Amino acid sequence: MAGIEHYSFSSLGDFVTHLRGQEKKVHLLFAYNGTGKTRLSMDFRQAGKTFDDDGNVQDRDTLYFNAFTEDLFYWDNDLENDTERVLKINQDSKFFEGLPELEMENRIRPLLRRYSDFDFFIDYTKWHIMFTREERVDEETITHEFIKVSRGEERLFIWCFFLSIVQLAIDKQESYDWVKYIYIDDPISSLDDHNAISVAHHLAQMLKTEGNEIKAVISTHHALFFNVLCNEFSNAKKFFIKKMSEGYTLKTTKDSPFIYHISLIQTLKKAVEEDKLFTFHFNVLRTILEKAANFHGYSKFSDCMEIDGDDEERTLHSRLVNIMSHGAYSLFEPTEMVEENKEYFKSIFNNYLSNYKFNELLFAEENPEPLV
Numbered sequence: 291m292a293g294i295e296h297y298s299f300s301s302l303g304d305f306v307t308h309l310r311g312q313e314k315k316v317h318l319l320f321a322y323n324g325t326g327k328t329r330l331s332m333d334f335r336q337a338g339k340t341f342d343d344d345g346n347v348q349d350r351d352t353l354y355f356n357a358f359t360e361d362l363f364y365w366d367n368d369l370e371n372d373t374e375r376v377l378k379i380n381q382d383s384k385f386f387e388g389l390p391e392l393e394m395e396n397r398i399r400p401l402l403r404r405y406s407d408f409d410f411f412i413d414y415t416k417w418h419i420m421f422t423r424e425e426r427v428d429e430e431t432i433t434h435e436f437i438k439v440s441r442g443e444e445r446l447f448i449w450c451f452f453l454s455i456v457q458l459a460i461d462k463q464e465s466y467d468w469v470k471y472i473y474i475d476d477p478i479s480s481l482d483d484h485n486a487i488s489v490a491h492h493l494a495q496m497l498k499t500e501g502n503e504i505k506a507v508i509s510t511h512h513a514l515f516f517n518v519l520c521n522e523f524s525n526a527k528k529f530f531i532k533k534m535s536e537g538y539t540l541k542t543t544k545d546s547p548f549i550y551h552i553s554l555i556q557t558l559k560k561a562v563e564e565d566k567l568f569t570f571h572f573n574v575l576r577t578i579l580e581k582a583a584n585f586h587g588y589s590k591f592s593d594c595m596e597i598d599g600d601d602e603e604r605t606l607h608s609r610l611v612n613i614m615s616h617g618a619y620s621l622f623e624p625t626e627m628v629e630e631n632k633e634y635f636k637s638i639f640n641n642y643l644s645n646y647k648f649n650e651l652l653f654a655e656e657n658p659e660p661l662v
Contacts (some may be wrong), residue, residue: 300537301610302326308540309507310471315446316497316526319509320516325533327509331356331475334507338471348466350384353459355452356475363448365438366418375438376418377447385455388465397454404492405446405485408439419447442485449489453496457646460502472497472506478515486515494522513551539573544604554578562636568625575639576611582646594645595638607624611638 299305309317321327331354338351362380379386395412402410408423417578421439439447459469474493478486497506510516520528530541554574561567579591588594592608627635 295542297540297542298534298537302330302333302339302538304331305531305538306337308312309334310337311460313528314525314527315505316523317507317529318516318523318526319507319529320513321509321511321533323511325531326538327475327510327511327531328356328358330643331473331507334382334471334473345361351470353385353455353466353469353471354373354473354475355449355477356473360445360448362386363419363444367438374420374436376413376416376420376436378443379412379417379419381417392458392463393416394451394454397457398450399454401450402447403493404488405450405552406439408437408443408445410447421447445477446485452477453493456496459504460496460499465626467485469504472504474506474508476510477510478510478512486512487518490518490522494519498522510641525610525635551578551581552648557641559566561588562639565632567632569625569627569633571627572611573637575635579611579642582642594642 298310299308318328319327333466335352335354336351339347340349344347362383364378364380364383366372366376366378368376389412398403399409408421410422411420412418414421420435421437422433422435423437425434455466456472457470459466477493478489493508494629497504508519510519520526527542532539532541557579558571558574558578561571576591579594582594585592586594590608591611595608595611
């Protein structure tokens with residue numbers, strides 16, 4: 291298909307070399323969990339470091355956000371008194387270099403107010419953060435201090451903390467003038483759809499700041515987040531990554547808003563054709579049916595399971611998908627379906643493809659072009 295390129299890599303290191311060799315300012319990566327997105331972000335960061343003869347880091351060029359960034363913050367729950375719960379900061383990290391002089395509260399607060407109703411105070415002598423929330427009671431405003439925010443609120447705060455540092459790097463502030471790349475991996479995994487859209491939009495507006503010279507790589511497994519970014523960065527390079535038995539394959543496309551949905555269908559189509567159906571494929575099938583139902587305005591995924599007008603058969607099939615998709619089926623220790631379930635699965639999936647037509651070219655076999 292026009293506008294689509296395929297490549298293969300024997301290792302994440304080769305992929306990093308390819309990414310760093312690109313001229314585009316923004317790269318969007320979509321990959322399933324377990325593909326190696328976080329490891330890719332770490333390899334990308336490592337490739338931007340230079341070392342002295344003793345192995346000490348001399349220079350670096352990548353500001354990154356991933357699961358390890360969140361680990362720079364950790365809770366002190368005051369187990370003895372259960373009153374002064376604070377979020378601790380790892381003051382030894384270069385991530386926080388020069389913060390006391392940068393008035394971070396004033397930089398973070400406008401970002402945080404877009405998403406949440408709590409406030410905070412950073413104590414740079416103790417290197418911790420106290421959260422507060424106001425409550426209106428009988429015409430009085432009461433401020434609750436040392437509250438423990440929810441996991442989602444904590445992630446939003448850390449994200450806003452990171453964005454404030456990104457803005458410093460874009461503005462070429464001295465403490466962050468070393469930043470040449472910003473690498474962001476899955477910043478919204480525990481957020482609802484509304485916040486996922488907001489985060490994508492605000493991130494795009496920041497990176498599109500006039501005069502910004504920093505390149506950005508953003509990776510995610512979240513379909514909605516990826517789609518919003520694709521729309522925000524129309525000229526960005528969009529990649530879809532798959533982990534294979536020997537390395538990785540990379541697909542680039544100019545038109546990728548529904549690449550996630552199509553890739554799931556491609557996966558099931560191949561599994562059906564090769565008769566290699568495993569129990570976890572029911573989870574994938576349910577995801578496809580739910581997305582289709584939502585797009586077409588139905589309240590239940592079973593509404594997209596018309597079986598030649600047979601309501602009883604549809605009821606049976608919907609119950610089967612519901613039961614099988616709620617099992618604890620592992621992608622790493624897959625169990626093959628029994629023959630009866632295979633036939634049910636094929637019937638449901640083929641009926642779906644018959645009822646909702648796709649361009650067959652989307653499922654054509656394409657051979658990746660080796661890069662190494």
